[in-house]
Structures are given as C-alpha cells and as structure tokens.
Amino acid sequence: MKRPEDYAGKRVIIAGGGDSALDWTIHLAELTSSLTLIHRRNEFRGALDSVEKVRKLKHEGRIHLITPAEVTDLQGNGKLVAITIEKEGVTETIETDYFIPLFGLVPKLGPIAGWGLELEKNAIKVNNALDYSTNIPGVYAVGDVNTYPYKMKLILCGFHEAAIVCQSIYQRLNPHKKFVLKYTTVSGVDGFDGSRKEAEKTGCNSY
Numbered sequence: 147m148k149r150p151e152d153y154a155g156k157r158v159i160i161a162g163g164g165d166s167a168l169d170w171t172i173h174l175a176e177l178t179s180s181l182t183l184i185h186r187r188n189e190f191r192g193a194l195d196s197v198e199k200v201r202k203l204k205h206e207g208r209i210h211l212i213t214p215a216e217v218t219d220l221q222g223n224g225k226l227v228a229i230t231i232e233k234e235g236v237t238e239t240i241e242t243d244y245f246i247p248l249f250g251l252v253p254k255l256g257p258i259a260g261w262g263l264e265l266e267k268n269a270i271k272v273n274n275a276l277d278y279s280t281n282i283p284g285v286y287a288v289g290d291v292n293t294y295p296y297k298m299k300l301i302l303c304g305f306h307e308a309a310i311v312c313q314s315i316y317q318r319l320n321p322h323k324k325f326v327l328k329y330t331t332v333s334g335v336d337g338f339d340g341s342r343k344e345a346e347k348t349g350c351n352s353y
C-alpha cells in the first residue's frame with residue numbers, strides 16, 4: 147500500500163478483521179468512490195477505537211460493511227472485475243476496481259532456519275532470563291523473530307531486548323572493561339554528523 151492515491155475515486159473492497167484492514171478502511175474511505183469491508187466474523191480483532199470508527203463510517207453510509215462473509219472467488223481477465231462472496235450460504239458477486247486482502251502476516255525464517263539455531267513455532271528460542279542469547283554462543287535474537295515464555299511481539303519489547311543484548315555484547319567484546327550505564331539525557335549522545343548532542347541544561351540560581 148505504497149500509493150494510497152491510486153485508489154482515489156475507485157471502487158475498493160478490503161477483506162480482513164485486524165488492525166491493517168480497519169486502518170486502511172478508515173484511511174481509504176476518504177478517497178474511494180465506494181469502499182466495502184468484508185470480514186468472516188462479526189467481531190473485529192483490532193484496536194477498539196478503530197472498530198468504533200469503522201462502525202461510525204458504516205452508520206454514516208460512507209462504507210459498506212459485510213459480515214460474516216468470505217471471499218470465495220475473483221473474476222476478471224487480466225484485470226479484476228468483480229469478487230464473489232459467500233454470506234450465510236448465499237453467494238453474491240460485487241463489481242470492484244481493487245480487492246485488498248489483509249489476512250495477516252506469515253513470518254518465515256528463510257535461510258536462518260538452517261543455521262542450527264534452536265527454534266520453536268517458527269521463531270528463535272532465546273534465554274530471556276539472561277541476555278536474549280540463542281543456543282549458538284555469540285548469536286542473539288531480538289524482536290519478533292525470537293520467542294520465550296510470555297513473549298509479546300511489540301516494539302517496546304524489541305527495544306528492551308536490544309538494550310540488554312547490546313550490553314551483553316559489549317561485555318563479550320570488552321571482558322575487562324566495566325560496563326557503565328549512562329543516560330543520554332545526562333551525558334548526551336554522538337550524532338550522525340559527528341557532533342555531540344546534549345540536552346539543554348536548566349540552571350537553578352540562588353539569590
């Protein structure tokens with residue numbers, strides 16, 4: 147979805163029930179001549195705020211919402227013309243210019259799967275009690291690619307894991323140096339332009 151403007155004035159059908167389907171429905175409803183959201187359940191799995199926005203768009207007649215229904219066929223010859231849906235045993239054909247299926251991600255490890263790393267459910271097992279190291283010494287895994295008990299695939303968790311891994315790698319590379327935790331707000335940070343960036347200091351004068 148790199149050029150949302152391509153959908154301006156077009157008939158668009160989105161299928162899916164998660165955040166991506168809801169977000170794009172809300173965004174494209176402003177641009178398209180007709181927007182239909184199809185989901186196989188009546189309940190959506192996205193953020194409550196987005197679900198409410200989509201319901202509001204439907205009540206205002208700005209989008210069509212079809213649930214519970216599944217897309218069963220696409221029609222066209224080199225170019226999409228219509229889709230077929232099945233809703234509670236009834237088949238219906240809807241003409242459209244675009245069909246956007248947003249059914250989620252299927253993460254694949256690719257060549258990493260063959261590295262000898264311990265895997266579980268298509269993710270790399272790490273030691274979360276220590277430093278997110280894998281079973282191969284010197285190889286760490288952070289972010290969505292790793293797994294451990296209570297793992298949450300969130301940006302916040304990935305950043306936390308990365309900070310722990312960095313200090314562990316630092317210790318590994320500099321076994322005789324003491325690791326000192328510093329705050330960038332206090333000590334500043336080296337910018338990409340080579341200069342030192344420091345937070346503005348506020349003084350406290352006594353009179």
Ligand SMILES: Cc1cc2nc3c(=O)[nH]c(=O)nc-3n(C[C@H](O)[C@H](O)[C@H](O)COP(=O)(O)OP(=O)(O)OC[C@H]3O[C@@H](n4cnc5c(N)ncnc54)[C@H](O)[C@@H]3O)c2cc1C
Pocket residue numbers: 165166251256288289290291299300301302304
């Ligand atoms: C629809 C949706 C909504 C979300 N909303 C939120 C939210 O509101 N808040 C939140 O905290 N989290 C949210 N998340 C989760 C969040 O996006 C992820 O937890 C986070 O992006 C994981 O970061 P990552 O760096 O581990 O992986 P990714 O962001 O997936 O980055 C991995 C990168 O590696 C690249 N890559 C893959 N294979 C190779 C290879 N062989 N060589 C080189 N590069 C490669 C990929 O192209 C990708 O750029 C959401 C996720 C989705 C799908």
